[in-house]
Amino acid sequence: MNKQDRYIEQFAPFRIAYMRHIGPYGPVNIETMELLKSWAIQRELLTHTAILLGIAQDDPATTAPEHCRYDACIVIPDDYIFDEQKEHIKTGVFSGGTYLVVTVKHTAEDIQHAWSEVTPYLQASGYRLDHKPVLERYRPELLDQHLCQICIPVTIS
Incomplete structure (x- = not known):
């Protein structure tokens, strides 16, 4: 993990639309993201400025x-309206906070390598x-380069 690949960022709260999968993590996460992207394309939300997030809500170790x-x-914009029941998609608010942002190649190996360097x-x-x-x-702009960002919530010790 090079210095230029990581930095601390303060995230402001923002509104999200999301699809949830419950079950083992793995290839189905990709399928869930593809379903969300299809939904977003149909509503002209997947633009060149769009921000997508993958959030694993639970630690599989526990x-x-x-x-x-x-x-x-x-x-999504704060004023974006749709019928959640008809569209099988939910909305929520991401509360924001302080995050260590690590930019990595979008491969399992590179993500795992970055994790091994996070704790130290x-x-x-x-x-x-x-x-x-x-x-x-x-x-x-990151996906075009086959990159993603891992955003790790942090506090000052």
Whole structure:
């Protein structure tokens, strides 16, 4: 993890639309994200400025696989309205906070490698993990380069 690949960012609250999968993490997460993207394309929400998020709500080390929740999300305008019951999609508000943002190649190996370096980096920098879900953030300019961002919630030690 190079210095230029990581930084601390303060996220403001924002509104999201999301689809949730409950069950073991894995390839179905990709399918859930693809369903969300199809929904967003039909509503002209998946633009060159769109922000997509993948949020694993549960730690598989402490939650049974059949109970793990994965949310595929897109940031939406505060005034965007749709019928949640008809469209099988939910809305929510991401509360924001302080995050360590790590930009990595969008491969399982690179993401896992970044994770192996996070704990020592946090210990050396005076931050510690906060008790919020980790985010995977996808923006078109990063996806074009086969990159994504892992956003890890932190607090000052």
